[in-house]
Amino acid sequence: MTQQANIPVVQVAGLTKVFKDFWRRARVTAVKDLDFEIQPGEVFGLLGPNGSGKSTTIKMLLGLSYPTRGRIAVFGKPPTDVAVKSRIGFLPEESYLYRFLNARETLDYYGRLFQQHGRVRTERIDKLLDMVGLQREAKRRIGEYSKGMARRIGLAQALINDPEFLILDEPTSGLDPIGTRQIKDLIRMLGRMGKTILLSSHLLADVEDVCDRVSILYGGQQRAAGDIDALLAQSNRTQIITEGLSDETVSQVRDMLRRLEHKEVLSVSAPKDRLENLFMKIVADAQAANIGTSGARGAGQMADFLGTATPTGESLIKGLVAAARKPSDRDTSPAEPVAPRPAPSRAIIEQLVESNRDGEAPCAPERGAEEPVSASANRSLIESLMKSKRKDE
Amino acid sequence: MSRLWAIARHLIAEAIRMKIAVAFILLIALAVFGLPFTIRGDGTVTGSVKTYLDYSLSATTFLLSLLTIFTAWSVSNELVHRQIFVLATKPVARWQYILGKWLGIMTLNFALLLAACAGVYGMVHVIARRPTNVPGDREQLLNEVLIARHASPLAVPIEEFQREARNLFEQRRAAGEYALSPEFDAQSPMHDPQADQKELARLASLIDSRWRTVGPGEARRLEFKDLLCDRSRHLECELVSEGGARGQARYDETLVDGKSIKRLEVTVTGARADSPQTVWIDQRRAGSIQPDASGAGALVVTNADGQSWPETLGFIREDSLVMVGSGLGGVFESINNLRVRYKAMALNYSADELLRTIWQFGDDQKNTLLYVRARADAIDKYHKIPVPTDAVAGDHTLQAVVANPAFIGEGVLNPTIANLAPDAQLEALFGVGTFIGNYARWFGLTLWRLMFLAAVALLAVSLFSYPVAFLVAITVFLLAAVRSYINESFEFLQVAELPKVLAILVQAVQMLLRGLFLIIPSFSAYDATELLVDGRNVTLAWVLTGFGELVLVQTAIIVLLGCLIFWKREVAEVSV
Numbered sequence: 028m029t030q031q032a033n034i035p036v037v038q039v040a041g042l043t044k045v046f047k048d049f050w051r052r053a054r055v056t057a058v059k060d061l062d063f064e065i066q067p068g069e070v071f072g073l074l075g076p077n078g079s080g081k082s083t084t085i086k087m088l089l090g091l092s093y094p095t096r097g098r099i100a101v102f103g104k105p106p107t108d109v110a111v112k113s114r115i116g117f118l119p120e121e122s123y124l125y126r127f128l129n130a131r132e133t134l135d136y137y138g139r140l141f142q143q144h145g146r147v148r149t150e151r152i153d154k155l156l157d158m159v160g161l162q163r164e165a166k167r168r169i170g171e172y173s174k175g176m177a178r179r180i181g182l183a184q185a186l187i188n189d190p191e192f193l194i195l196d197e198p199t200s201g202l203d204p205i206g207t208r209q210i211k212d213l214i215r216m217l218g219r220m221g222k223t224i225l226l227s228s229h230l231l232a233d234v235e236d237v238c239d240r241v242s243i244l245y246g247g248q249q250r251a252a253g254d255i256d257a258l259l260a261q262s263n264r265t266q267i268i269t270e271g272l273s274d275e276t277v278s279q280v281r282d283m284l285r286r287l288e289h290k291e292v293l294s295v296s297a298p299k300d301r302l303e304n305l306f307m308k309i310v311a312d313a314q315a316a317n318i319g320t321s322g323a324r325g326a327g328q329m330a331d332f333l334g335t336a337t338p339t340g341e342s343l344i345k346g347l348v349a350a351a352r353k354p355s356d357r358d359t360s361p362a363e364p365v366a367p368r369p370a371p372s373r374a375i376i377e378q379l380v381e382s383n384r385d386g387e388a389p390c391a392p393e394r395g396a397e398e399p400v401s402a403s404a405n406r407s408l409i410e411s412l413m414k415s416k417r418k419d420e
Numbered sequence: 421m422s423r424l425w426a427i428a429r430h431l432i433a434e435a436i437r438m439k440i441a442v443a444f445i446l447l448i449a450l451a452v453f454g455l456p457f458t459i460r461g462d463g464t465v466t467g468s469v470k471t472y473l474d475y476s477l478s479a480t481t482f483l484l485s486l487l488t489i490f491t492a493w494s495v496s497n498e499l500v501h502r503q504i505f506v507l508a509t510k511p512v513a514r515w516q517y518i519l520g521k522w523l524g525i526m527t528l529n530f531a532l533l534l535a536a537c538a539g540v541y542g543m544v545h546v547i548a549r550r551p552t553n554v555p556g557d558r559e560q561l562l563n564e565v566l567i568a569r570h571a572s573p574l575a576v577p578i579e580e581f582q583r584e585a586r587n588l589f590e591q592r593r594a595a596g597e598y599a600l601s602p603e604f605d606a607q608s609p610m611h612d613p614q615a616d617q618k619e620l621a622r623l624a625s626l627i628d629s630r631w632r633t634v635g636p637g638e639a640r641r642l643e644f645k646d647l648l649c650d651r652s653r654h655l656e657c658e659l660v661s662e663g664g665a666r667g668q669a670r671y672d673e674t675l676v677d678g679k680s681i682k683r684l685e686v687t688v689t690g691a692r693a694d695s696p697q698t699v700w701i702d703q704r705r706a707g708s709i710q711p712d713a714s715g716a717g718a719l720v721v722t723n724a725d726g727q728s729w730p731e732t733l734g735f736i737r738e739d740s741l742v743m744v745g746s747g748l749g750g751v752f753e754s755i756n757n758l759r760v761r762y763k764a765m766a767l768n769y770s771a772d773e774l775l776r777t778i779w780q781f782g783d784d785q786k787n788t789l790l791y792v793r794a795r796a797d798a799i800d801k802y803h804k805i806p807v808p809t810d811a812v813a814g815d816h817t818l819q820a821v822v823a824n825p826a827f828i829g830e831g832v833l834n835p836t837i838a839n840l841a842p843d844a845q846l847e848a849l850f851g852v853g854t855f856i857g858n859y860a861r862w863f864g865l866t867l868w869r870l871m872f873l874a875a876v877a878l879l880a881v882s883l884f885s886y887p888v889a890f891l892v893a894i895t896v897f898l899l900a901a902v903r904s905y906i907n908e909s910f911e912f913l914q915v916a917e918l919p920k921v922l923a924i925l926v927q928a929v930q931m932l933l934r935g936l937f938l939i940i941p942s943f944s945a946y947d948a949t950e951l952l953v954d955g956r957n958v959t960l961a962w963v964l965t966g967f968g969e970l971v972l973v974q975t976a977i978i979v980l981l982g983c984l985i986f987w988k989r990e991v992a993e994v995s996v
Contacts, residue, residue, distance in 0.1 A: 092991075092992040109511050112509055124506075
């Protein structure tokens with residue numbers, strides 16, 4: 028089913044949820060006057076500390092709980108509309124799986140609820156198990172799984188119907204760094220395919236890595252919302268990354284900035300790689316060396332049935348543009364106007380570039396995989412993972 | 421439908437893998453396969469089979485009822501452990517969820533009930549094969565237990581009694597016997613028509629009582645109606661001789677297109693092989709058998725066209741078969757019998773506590789044969805008199821004359837006054853079907869009760885958390901099981917004689933229970949175990965009526981209510 032380009036996937040207006048006691052007295056206001064929309068094809072983050080109303084909001088979006096006031100529409104229909112649910116996938120905060128079923132039976136059960144035919148269902152199950160790296164453990168009961176393994180099956184069941192709208196509540200909870208990276212990669216890929224994703228988490232780094240827009244809740248109310256780049260940009264700072272510089276050159280740069288811009292250099296240091304990248308590299312090296320493990324294996328390829336829905340209109344353009352750009356560039360639609368960043372002086376940059384050509388290896392940026400260097404690292408990581416998988420097969 | 425079935429399969433898998441169903445399966449297996457080794461009944465094979473049927477089927481029904489209530493725990497489990505969060509986000513309507521669960525419970529019930537019934541049936545045949553020294557034990561088992569019999573009660577000539585009562589009343593009024601009672605005087609302004617009716621009823625009751633009391637030297641003509649039984653004659657005869665030869669004979673007389681087709685089959689073993697054996701029935705030659713070298717031989721004579729029968733042969737029950745040459749002989753006995761069942765009651769009886777009667781069955785004016793039975797039955801016990809079905813007339817009535825002899829023994833006056841009171845439960849029982857058919861109808865009625873119980877259990881879990889839901893469902897089950905007893909107790913309880921406070925409390929409880937009974941059926945009204953054990957017919961009409969009332973109406977209403985409640989429920993909130 029295709030999304031109508033002009034209708035937001037989710038529309039929430041004045042949403043309020045008040046929990047009452049047995050005597051119908053108001054006790055807790057979990058959500059108050061919440062307004063937001065999720066556009067087709069975007070990855071939307073719902074952030075907030077514990078008790079901020081994230082899960083309650085998601086439950087109301089899914090019809091598990093009913094709002095006290097306000098309006099919710101999912102694909103233009105009420106959340107309790109049964110037909111709408113065939114277009115949604117949901118990964119709850121805990122996997123909430125059946126302990127007495129094995130992974131294959133679990134996916135088969137949910138596949139049957141979508142009235143998938145036997146062969147289609149079986150093929151999808153095989154591909155999803157491969158994608159989440161649990162094909163060899165498919166016959167073990169869920170009750171014997173670790174939390175991370177259960178989480179993977181939870182994700183697989185959320186994708187069994189190739190949903191247009193995916194709701195992920197704490198998707199990386201319980202996962203090791205490998206699984207966390209894989210989930211984030213998967214979210215990015217699904218986003219590029221034009222799927223709409225609502226991600227709820229209090230792991231800020233995860234949200235920062237993958238989301239286009241976020242809404243930050245506290246006490247049931249929205250405190251901030253908008254494009255993530257715009258929200259995070261420090262408008263009064265400039266960051267320039269160069270290859271390694273000598274102390275003398277650094278001193279000259281300080282003097283030049285003092286002289287030209289009357290500004291001090293706040294810090295000069297060698298940027299650090301992210302611990303996640305280091306971890307992934309070590310694991311990739313171990314997998315390349317065929318070192319055994321009893322845990323989940325490296326995940327396989329993306330299941331090819333995902334994203335088979337043909338996007339149209341704006342979501343198609345977004346997908347094409349996203350695919351043409353670097354991996355984590357996003358076509359953002361800032362919710363609020365932000366102050367333009369002062370453009371760095373071109374003369375300064377040229378001077379810096381001219382004076383520093385000693386070829387030090389660039390470092391990975393602090394956020395996301397903005398730079399070509401990080402993108403190639405990720406690509407090589409993925410390729411090495413795929414090589415190791417092919418060796419295993 | 422595929423979604424319903426997916427949910428149903430899931431529930432079955434849960435019940436089995438979480439060991440709920442396994443525990444009950446083991447208990448049912450213990451009841452089905454263990455009881456035969458622990459029960460003996462009255463020592464006869466018939467008694468053992470009846471006791472085993474009663475206990476095993478009752479235990480199976482009870483255990484499956486409990487399993488039904490326990491299995492509904494699946495819904496509560498999914499609510500508490502939040503699997504419903506994932507399930508509710510799939511394209512499954514709330515009503516599909518509840519209906520799917522109901523379908524799963526009933527599929528499990530159907531399979532287990534079927535398996536238990538098959539096990540019971542097998543064990544019945546194992547018990548039936550046990551050796552027995554009681555004469556007629558196996559015949560009784562086949563004719564009174566492993567069969568489906570219809571009971572036709574004694575037709576009491578009520579209208580005749582009322583006519584007699586009216587005549588008597590008018591005679592007495594004309595004779596001035598009511599002169600002192602102006603309420604009976606039709607000319608008097610104090611005439612009370614209700615008093616007339618009361619007096620007529622009293623007189624009719626007196627006439628009825630008088631009719632039912634058969635003194636020494638008296639007889640009564642009785643009638644049983646609507647005996648839609650097979651009136652064919654089927655006689656069997658065991659042939660014995662002193663010389664070691666043995667044989668069997670069977671005579672059948674059936675009506676085909678209005679013609680009476682007679683068939684006689686005689687088989688012998690161990691007869692002399694060097695001479696033909698002539699078969700005689702009641703001094704009339706029926707045919708000849710030529711034994712082979714081993715002494716075995718057979719004779720079959722059928723008058724398929726009504727003409728080839730050597731002579732017109734009419735049998736009465738005591739007809740004997742003789743085979744000249746081998747010395748074989750025997751007496752035919754009817755194997756196609758109905759049973760006249762009654763409790764021997766007497767207002768006055770002799771020291772040996774026996775009720776001696778002479779019964780004649782049949783009506784020669786309606787061209788039936790007459791069968792006479794002399795009985796000496798223990799008082800206050802039930803007895804059965806086998807009567808060949810060809811005593812039933814073409815209008816499906818059975819005439820019987822019961823006579824109380826004036827003397828018992830030589831010159832000894834009979835002191836016994838026979839009492840055919842309603843408590844004697846005089847009835848004619850005849851086979852209308854097979855045990856298998858009866859068993860299947862019992863299966864249906866049991867399944868309807870389980871359907872209702874499943875709906876109640878699901879309604880309860882839709883509303884409450886599991887412990888409370890279990891309590892509610894069990895309470896409904898127990899009330900349904902004992903409702904008939906509670907209603908009887910209401911009738912007997914004299915509230916006015918109780919202290920005031922207690923009377924108010926009792927009345928409040930009665931009102932509450934009566935209100936509940938508007939929606940809770942009486943399971944005993946749909947329980948055919950007693951009939952099945954007694955070999956009585958479980959009618960198809962009863963099964964279909966039960967389906968209509970219990971399933972289409974009550975179960976459907978409760979399932980709809982459960983769907984509605986679950987539809988409105990916020991599954992994210994756990995209720996207690």
